[in-house]
Amino acid sequence: MKTVQFRQVIAVAFLLVGHTAFSQEKLPQLGHAPVSEIIKLMTLEEKASVVAGTGMRFQGHGAVIGEADGRVPGAAGNTMSINRFGIPGTVLSDGPAGVRIDPFRKGDSTKSYYATAWPVGTLLASSWDTALVKKVGVGFGNEIKEYGVDVILAPGMNIQRNPLNGRNFEYFSEDPYVSGYMAAAMVNGIQSNGVGTSIKHFAANNQESNRNAVNAIISERALRELYLRSFEIAVKRSQPMTVMSSYNKINGTYTSESYDLLTKILREEWGFKGMVMTDWFGGKDPVAQMKAGNDLLEPGTPRQQQAIIDAVKNGTLEVKVLDQNVERVLLYILKTPSFRKYQYANTPNLKSHATLSRSAAADGMVLLKNDNSALPLNKSQKVALFGIGSYKPVIGGTGSGAVVVAYTVALEKGLSQIGYVPDTALKTIYVTQIKADLKTHPEKNMVLGSPHLVPEPELRATDISSAADQDDIGIFTIRRNAGEGADRKVEDFYLSEAEKTQLKAVADAFHAKGKKLIVVLNIGGAIEMESWNKNVDAILLAWQPGLEAGNAIADVLSGGVDPSGKLATTFPVKYEDEPSAKSFPGTPANRPAESIYDEGIYVGYRYFNTFSVKTSYPFGYGLSYTRFAYSNLKLSAATFSKKLTATVTVINSGKVAGKEVVQLYLSAPNKTLDKPSEELKGFGKTRLLQPGASQTLTFTIDPKNLASFNTEKSSWIADAGKYTVKIGASSEDIRMTKPFVLAKMLIVEKDHKAIVPQVSINELKKLTK
Ligand code: BGC
Numbered sequence: 001m002k003t004v005q006f007r008q009v010i011a012v013a014f015l016l017v018g019h020t021a022f023s024q025e026k027l028p029q030l031g032h033a034p035v036s037e038i039i040k041l042m043t044l045e046e047k048a049s050v051v052a053g054t055g056m057r058f059q060g061h062g063a064v065i066g067e068a069d070g071r072v073p074g075a076a077g078n079t080m081s082i083n084r085f086g087i088p089g090t091v092l093s094d095g096p097a098g099v100r101i102d103p104f105r106k107g108d109s110t111k112s113y114y115a116t117a118w119p120v121g122t123l124l125a126s127s128w129d130t131a132l133v134k135k136v137g138v139g140f141g142n143e144i145k146e147y148g149v150d151v152i153l154a155p156g157m158n159i160q161r162n163p164l165n166g167r168n169f170e171y172f173s174e175d176p177y178v179s180g181y182m183a184a185a186m187v188n189g190i191q192s193n194g195v196g197t198s199i200k201h202f203a204a205n206n207q208e209s210n211r212n213a214v215n216a217i218i219s220e221r222a223l224r225e226l227y228l229r230s231f232e233i234a235v236k237r238s239q240p241m242t243v244m245s246s247y248n249k250i251n252g253t254y255t256s257e258s259y260d261l262l263t264k265i266l267r268e269e270w271g272f273k274g275m276v277m278t279d280w281f282g283g284k285d286p287v288a289q290m291k292a293g294n295d296l297l298e299p300g301t302p303r304q305q306q307a308i309i310d311a312v313k314n315g316t317l318e319v320k321v322l323d324q325n326v327e328r329v330l331l332y333i334l335k336t337p338s339f340r341k342y343q344y345a346n347t348p349n350l351k352s353h354a355t356l357s358r359s360a361a362a363d364g365m366v367l368l369k370n371d372n373s374a375l376p377l378n379k380s381q382k383v384a385l386f387g388i389g390s391y392k393p394v395i396g397g398t399g400s401g402a403v404v405v406a407y408t409v410a411l412e413k414g415l416s417q418i419g420y421v422p423d424t425a426l427k428t429i430y431v432t433q434i435k436a437d438l439k440t441h442p443e444k445n446m447v448l449g450s451p452h453l454v455p456e457p458e459l460r461a462t463d464i465s466s467a468a469d470q471d472d473i474g475i476f477t478i479r480r481n482a483g484e485g486a487d488r489k490v491e492d493f494y495l496s497e498a499e500k501t502q503l504k505a506v507a508d509a510f511h512a513k514g515k516k517l518i519v520v521l522n523i524g525g526a527i528e529m530e531s532w533n534k535n536v537d538a539i540l541l542a543w544q545p546g547l548e549a550g551n552a553i554a555d556v557l558s559g560g561v562d563p564s565g566k567l568a569t570t571f572p573v574k575y576e577d578e579p580s581a582k583s584f585p586g587t588p589a590n591r592p593a594e595s596i597y598d599e600g601i602y603v604g605y606r607y608f609n610t611f612s613v614k615t616s617y618p619f620g621y622g623l624s625y626t627r628f629a630y631s632n633l634k635l636s637a638a639t640f641s642k643k644l645t646a647t648v649t650v651i652n653s654g655k656v657a658g659k660e661v662v663q664l665y666l667s668a669p670n671k672t673l674d675k676p677s678e679e680l681k682g683f684g685k686t687r688l689l690q691p692g693a694s695q696t697l698t699f700t701i702d703p704k705n706l707a708s709f710n711t712e713k714s715s716w717i718a719d720a721g722k723y724t725v726k727i728g729a730s731s732e733d734i735r736m737t738k739p740f741v742l743a744k745m746l747i748v749e750k751d752h753k754a755i756v757p758q759v760s761i762n763e764l765k766k767l768t769k
Contacts, residue, residue, distance in 0.1 A: 029086035031339065035330040038085045039323050046082055047326050048308045051290065053300030054078040054089065056280075072148050074102030074113075076280065076400065077299040079329065087330065088338045092198070092277075092298065096121055096154035096170045097396045097546065098140070098403030099147050103445075113346065114406035116143055116353040116547060117395050119361040120524060121156055121182070123543035125172035125568040126622070127364035128661040129685045130185035137189015139356045144195045146348040150336040151196035151242055156401065157183040157234060158246075159226050160525070160569050161206040161603055162584040163493060166449060166482040169397040169524030169544055173568035174604030174619065176226050177680045180233025187238035194337060196241030199234050201279055202266070203227050203255060205246035207595060208449075208487045209585035212282070215249040215594040219761050222600045223250070224709040224716075224751070228265065235270045241335060242275045245294055247282045251757045256283035260754035262293035269751055275332040287311040295325040350406075354548055359561075361545035361552035363659075367538070367563035367623040368529075368571075374516045374537035376559025376625060377420065377473060384423045384467035385412050386506055388454045389477030389522040391430045393549035397524045398447040399484020405547045411477060411520065414550030418558055423467050433457040449486030453479060459502060468509035473516050475557070476506055476536070480523040481544075487585055493575045494528045507535045520553060529616045530573045541565075559625060562658035564685070566622030566730065570604050573616050579607040579764060600763035605731045606676035610766055620663050620680075620730035626654030626691065630662070630735040633727055640723070640742045644701045648727050648736065650686050651694035660686045663728045664699045666706070669721030673708055674767045678726055681705040701725070707748040714753045718746040 028037045039047070056077065072091045081089035094100035099115040118124075118140060124133050144152045156170035157179050165171075172179040187197045204216040204227045218227060234240065243266065245256040255261055256278045266272045277296040283289050286297055286304040297304050311317035333339050367375070377383070385391070390411045396402055412422050437454040467474065478499065482488045495503070503519070510517045516537040521527070524544050533539060540563070542553045555561040572578055579599035586592025602610060605619035629651050636645040650660050664682035668675045682699035689695060706718035720742050728734040 027084055030330060031086065031334060035327050038330065039326055042085070042326070044309055044312055047322055048305040049080045050082070050087070050329050051296055051308065051322070051325050052080070052286075052304045053296065053298045054080050055301060056299040072101055073105055074100065075149060076100070076153060079296065079333065087333060090150040090333055090336045090338045091148060092151045092153060093144070093149040094153045094400040096156045096401050099143050099149060099152065100400060100403055101147060101149075103404050103406070111346070112406065113147065114350065115147070115403050116140070116350060116357055117403040117405045118357050119364055119546040120169040120396050120401070120544045121172050122169050122524065122569065123361060123364035123545060123565075124186075125178055125182045125364070126366050126543065126565040127360065127685075128178070128566055128568070128683050129363060130181055132360055132363055133182055133185040134189035136356060136360050137186045138192055139353045141190035141193030141195050143348040143353060144190065145193045145337055145342065146344050147346060148344040149195065150338050151198055152190060153198045153200060153244060153400070155183050155186045155197065156200055157230055158201060158203070158205050159230060159603065161597070162578055162580045163526040163569070163572070163575070164488040164490070164584060165206055165525070166208040166487045167397070167399070167401065167484055168569075169482070170401040174570060175568065175680050176229035177233070178568045178683070179230035180237070183230065183234035184237035187234060187240045191238070191241065194340070194342075196332070196336065198242040198244045198277060199231065199240045200244035201246035202231055202243050203246060203261065204250050205248055207585040208485055210591045210593070212247045213249070214586055214592050215252060216597065217251060217594055217757055217759060217761060218597040219600055219757060219763055220711045220714075220755065221709045222597055223755060225601055226603055232270050235266065235272050239273060241332060242277055243272065244277055244279055245282060247279050251755050254283040256294040257285055257288035257292050258755065259292045260752070264752045264754050267293060275328040287317050290317060290325050291321055295328040357546045358548035358552045358555070361548060362555045362561040364543065364565045365545070365552070365556050365563055366541040366565040366567055367556075368541050368617055368621075369533060369536070369539040370623050371537050374518060375540070375557060377557050380419050380421065381472040382421045382423065382470065383415055384426055384471035384474045385415075385477070386426065386474060386502070387477035387479065388430060388434065388456055389479040389520070390475065391427070392434055392454060394479050394481045394522050394524070394544050395546055395549050396544045397481060397483035398449060398451050401483060402447070404445045408547050409550035411475070411550040411553050414552070414554030415557070417551070418554055418560070420554075420558070423471050426463065426467055429457055429459070429463060448484055450482045450488065450492065453481060456498065456502065459505075461505070464506055464509045468513045468515060471515075473518065474506055474510045475518045475520060476503055477520045477522050480525070480527060482524060488525065490575050493526070495532060500532060503532055504535060518557070522549070526569060526571045528574060529571060533616065559656070562625050562656055563622065564624060564659040564661065566620050566661045567617055568619070570608055570615050570619045571617040572608070573614055577613055579603065596761060598762055598764060600761070600765070601674065601676065602764050606679065609731055610677040618730050618732040620728060621732070622661070622730070624654070624658045624660070626652055626656045626658040628658070628660040628729070629653040630727060630729070632696075633725070633736040633738050635725060635738050635740055638740055640706065640740055642703070644740060646682075646699045646701065646725050646727070646738070647696050649694055649696045650689070652689040652691050655691055657688050657690045659688055660729070662686070662697050663731070665726040665728055665731065665734070666701070667724040667726065668706060668708065669719045669723070670767065671721070672719065673710065674765050675708060678731070680731070703746055703748045706742060706746070713747075714751050715747050716749040716751070718742055718748055720745045
């Protein structure tokens with residue numbers, strides 16, 4: 001249902017009045033004439049319309065904040081067309097987990113426009129497989145193109161600074177190296193189709209609480225080493241067509257108004273060639289945004305256009321600055337399918353994309369526990385499925401990162417399709433509960449923050465005991481969901497009393513019969529596990545796996561796919577153990593005006609490892625149904641010069657075929673500057689190794705891998721001294737080490753002094769000098 005008509009699209013026609021002097025043929029046309037020639041002939045009004053999108057109105061399904069008034073209903077935004085110069089409009093659509101558009105169109109009852117829900121970013125990162133992520137990107141990009149979209153507002157790649165960030169599911173990791181490489185793989189895959197991406201949200205959008213105004217106060221070093229570093233890697237390795245600036249301020253300035261961020265760092269230092277757009281209605285001052293290098297304002301308002309026109313007229317905005325913004329937008333348009341008049345068919349191959357989504361999902365699931373080989377399941381077992389999530393999976397988070405899908409596969413269906421026999425009495429209880437709940441809570445396609453989840457039914461003791469009697473094994477699915485617009489509450493991190501009680505009752509009943517209980521975690525961010533993980537036999541972290549959820553989970557539980565995912569984010573013992581627990585989401589807590597990142601560089605494993613704080617499951621951790629032995633670590637030299645390679649051989653020493661994720665950490669000398677005990681500087685995944693088969697992986701260490709950001713010198717500096725290469729199966733399970741020496745201190749890179757905090761930050765330090 002349409003609600004408020006938020007704002008009308010500006011009619012281009014009126015802009016053209018008074019430009020009859022040039023006939024259409026004589027005017028330079030985009031693609032045929034240099035853009036500078038077109039810009040010379042544009043009116044000020046036309047220029048202002050190019051740098052602001054066509055606006056939006058609030059609607060039912062589509063984009064989260066609204067729906068663009070354009071040719072792909074439900075897409076989030078558009079850019080303006082100007083016919084007299086042959087400039088077409090282009091279409092921008094959310095979001096990271098799939099093409100977020102309306103499934104139905106007015107006056108078109110014969111066709112649907114459902115999209116594939118891919119596994120969420122956190123799951124994809126847990127695969128540690130950039131080739132796989134690129135492959136997903138290739139399929140995703142095809143769907144983007146075939147639905148007539150020019151730019152997908154993805155991937156999301158903020159650092160998972162704190163487990164309660166409501167949008168963590170959209171992001172990849174707590175580590176910038178993993179985030180950067182995953183984002184680059186996704187961008188390269190998507191853009192290989194000739195469509196664009198918008199890596200987001202640049203930068204430090206690490207919370208949803210008061211996201212539109214919060215001032216993130218971050219040291220230059222933490223910014224450079226963590227929050228900017230991931231974007232730097234993605235920009236340098238994939239040249240995304242566009243970058244989306246974030247809503248928040250950093251050190252007092254809106255990111256969309258920050259010349260330091262968008263021009264000095266992004267363009268001058270990193271060599272970004274594309275266009276920057278705002279997040280939807282992001283920032284305050286359109287003129288400052290133009291000056292900063294934020295070329296496109298989305299979704300675009302008449303007020304913004306007027307402000308730009310006025311500023312040029314009154315001399316507060318130089319027209320040459322605006323011309324540069326216009327030029328970047330035009331250069332972007334030149335690269336789009338819309339410009340090429342690509343005839344999209346609206347019939348992407350959803351079947352083959354679903355198959356790809358399923359296999360990617362299985363490859364990113366993480367086996368956290370598997371006592372006495374509780375998994376894989378024996379063939380054709382009778383399974384007692386507990387938890388609403390076993391019948392109604394959470395396929396992804398909410399907000400713009402959600403996808404409107406034609407179907408989802410539940411675990412119950414996934415298992416029965418491959419010969420398992422789910423308990424029908426339990427199924428009746430859960431399905432009845434779901435149906436009853438749907439009457440009071442009908443499904444919505446647009447939800448922000450934590451959605452309503454069907455409450456777990458109360459089970460009678462006899463329901464549990466008869467399942468434990470009759471079935472061979474129990475499987476209990478625990479769900480969580482969150483998304484754009486709100487952070488998770490601390491309570492959401494812990495199991496509720498009801499969840500704990502039910503889980504324990506089920507575990508006790510199955511154990512009393514000598515049977516096992518498996519837990520499947522269908523969640524988008526870390527939860528507490530220490531208080532209950534000892535009561536269960538195996539735990540599979542399935543994350544939020546996209547529309548083929550149940551099939552992918554069944555693939556792993558059955559052993560059809562060997563689990564090969566590892567955590568790209570730490571699971572702490574308790575929330576208070578998080579280094580940012582005290583400062584997140586800032587002050588005042590109900591609507592934080594500022595958020596001080598006083599943990600500095602000690603985010604995730606950088607903190608837990610350096611300060612020896614116990615975790616439930618550390619960064620990089622994950623089990624398999626087989627085992628891997630590491631041998632033969634070799635460095636190309638004992639002394640570093642220019643670059644160094646490390647090779648290590650991995651052999652499958654177990655009984656089934658599997659893939660292993662190998663991580664390279666580096667410890668650097670820390671006499672003068674705080675350094676984490678180790679930092680990830682490389683990772684690789686073997687191919688599927690049969691038992692007894694081996695593979696040698698090669699890692700390259702470049703000078704920047706050795707360096708830390710020295711704030712006084714605004715430079716990346718590698719200290720002279722002894723470095724240690726640590727090859728790990730996780731950040732805590734280091735299998736082999738080898739030292740090398742850097743003979744002389746190395747200034748690897750000199751950067752701008754930029755985005756300097758206005759206040760002093762009492763940062764966490766290890767070194768006491
Ligand atoms: C979100 C973006 C999204 C945009 C368009 C914003 O609210 O933060 O991630 O791309 O809306 O829907």
